Amino acid sequence: MRGVMVSCCRNAVLLVGICAAVSGCSKEQSASSDTVVAAKPAAAPKTRAPFRVPQESEIKDSVTLASVRRGRALIHSTKDSLPQHVRASINCSSCHINDGLEKDAMPLVGSYARFPQFRGRSGKVDLLEDRINDCFQRSMNGNALAVNGRDMHDIVSYLAFLSTGFPVGVEMEGQGVPSLDPMKGDTARGRAVFASTCIACHGADGHGTAAAPPLWGDESYNIGAGMARVNSAARFIHKLMPRDRPGILTPQQAFDVATYVTSQPRPDFKGKENDWPRGGAPPDVAYSTRAAKAAGGSPTGAK
Numbered sequence: 001m002r003g004v005m006v007s008c009c010r011n012a013v014l015l016v017g018i019c020a021a022v023s024g025c026s027k028e029q030s031a032s033s034d035t036v037v038a039a040k041p042a043a044a045p046k047t048r049a050p051f052r053v054p055q056e057s058e059i060k061d062s063v064t065l066a067s068v069r070r071g072r073a074l075i076h077s078t079k080d081s082l083p084q085h086v087r088a089s090i091n092c093s094s095c096h097i098n099d100g101l102e103k104d105a106m107p108l109v110g111s112y113a114r115f116p117q118f119r120g121r122s123g124k125v126d127l128l129e130d131r132i133n134d135c136f137q138r139s140m141n142g143n144a145l146a147v148n149g150r151d152m153h154d155i156v157s158y159l160a161f162l163s164t165g166f167p168v169g170v171e172m173e174g175q176g177v178p179s180l181d182p183m184k185g186d187t188a189r190g191r192a193v194f195a196s197t198c199i200a201c202h203g204a205d206g207h208g209t210a211a212a213p214p215l216w217g218d219e220s221y222n223i224g225a226g227m228a229r230v231n232s233a234a235r236f237i238h239k240l241m242p243r244d245r246p247g248i249l250t251p252q253q254a255f256d257v258a259t260y261v262t263s264q265p266r267p268d269f270k271g272k273e274n275d276w277p278r279g280g281a282p283p284d285v286a287y288s289t290r291a292a293k294a295a296g297g298s299p300t301g302a303k
Contacts, residue, residue: 046171047170048170048171048172048173048175049110049166049167049170049171049172049173050172050173051103051107051109051110051172051173051174052109052165052166053101053109053162054161054162054164054165056068056069058161058164059161064157064161067153067154067157067158068154068157068158068161070154070158071154071155071156071157071158071159071161072099072158074092074151074154074155074158075091075092075093075096075099075100075108075155075158076091076092076093076099077091077093078090078091078092078093078140079091079140082142082145082151084143085136085140085142085143085144085145085151086136086140086141086142087140087141087142087219087267088139088140088141088142088213088214088219088220088221088222088267089208089213089214089219089220090139090140090141090213090214090219090220090221091140091213092135092140094212094213095139095227095236096108097240100159100162101162103173103174104174104176104177104178104239105177105239105240106176106177106236107162107172107174107175108158108159108162109162109163109166109172109174110162110163110166110172110175111128111159111162111163112128112156112159112160112162112163112166113163113166113167113168113169113170114168114169114170114171115127115128115131116128117169119131120276120278120280121275121276122134122275122277123276123277123278128156128159129145129147129152129156132145132152132155132156133145133147137224137269138221138222138224138225138226138269139221139225139226139227140221141220141221141222141225141267141269176235177235177236177239177240178235178238178239179235180231180234180235180238180251180254180255181251182231182255182284183234183251183252183255184255185230185234185252185255185256185257185258185259185260186256186259187256187259187260187263189253189256189260190255190256190257190258190259190260190261191260193249193253193256193257193260194206194257194260194261197241197242197248197249197257198215198241198242198257200242201242201243202214202215205217206220206261206264207219207220208220212243215261215264216261216264216265216266217264217265217266218267220266220267221266221267222266222267222268222269223266223267223268223269223272223286223287224269224272224275224287225269228262228266228286229262229282229284229285229286230255230258230259230262230284231258231282231284232284233257233258233261233262234251234254234255234257234258235254237249237254237257237258238250238251238254241254241257262286272287272289273287273288273289273290274289274290275289276289276291276292277289277290277291278291279291279292279295
């Protein structure tokens with residue numbers, strides 16, 4: 001992360017466009033007219049930093065190396081390491097695959113260099129520590145870490161190490177997970193796909209097994225987590241699930257499963273109505289926000 005977290009830990013996950021417009025004389029102008037509208041300059045394409053996982057050999061002192069290694073251990077085994085801060089049976093690495101080292105799998109590589117950053121959900125400029133605690137409070141349905149404590153310092157050290165050599169404020173190849181065009185999911189179809197593809201790891205009741213975390217229920221992520229949104233879940237499912245055969249689901253199947261999973265009961269998140277205080281809540285947010293209500297739109301910000 002500072003140059004993120006979490007998964008599920010200057011803390012983790014996507015776009016580029018090129019446009020050029022040239023205007024000339026209109027057909028109504030006479031052939032003798034010398035009036036020419038100047039061409040608009042082409043917008044420069046966004047530059048993305050190449051994906052690169054640093055090597056531990058790049059760390060030159062033993063104290064930093066110990067902090068980085070402990071930070072990675074906290075990301076990998078968050079629930080066991082910090083039970084007082086994690087109520088869900090989820091680790092940061094549940095979402096940030098392979099401890100955040102895998103391209104297109106919500107990597108933590110390069111995240112440190114992208115903070116501080118403005119985030120619409122909080123409506124302010126967040127520090128990396130804010131983003132990490134977001135994951136603890138939402139994705140792991142737990143409690144925030146002390147910003148100046150050792151646990152936070154070691155997680156930030158790990159994320160800073162993963163951002164070694166990355167330019168500040170630049171997006172990265174393989175950041176997040178690949179996008180998908182939104183589709184309308186169907187819970188009945190999603191239930192069928194879940195039963196045939198997902199229960200071996202997540203359990204028939206979706207409450208998880210030793211192989212994979214719970215997707216709903218008291219020990220899952222809460223409604224304020226990004227994975228509780230259909231579009232976010234569908235992208236993750238399409239690219240990364242099932243883990244032994246990733247990519248076998250079609251986009252429609254991914255949206256069907258995401259619609260089914262997000263329709264299931266999960267813990268609440270206190271204060272969720274204050275999210276997106278400046279407006280602009282995504283249409284798949286499953287709860288009302290004060291800003292959307294005040295603007296006279298739908299409760300979730302959908303138009």
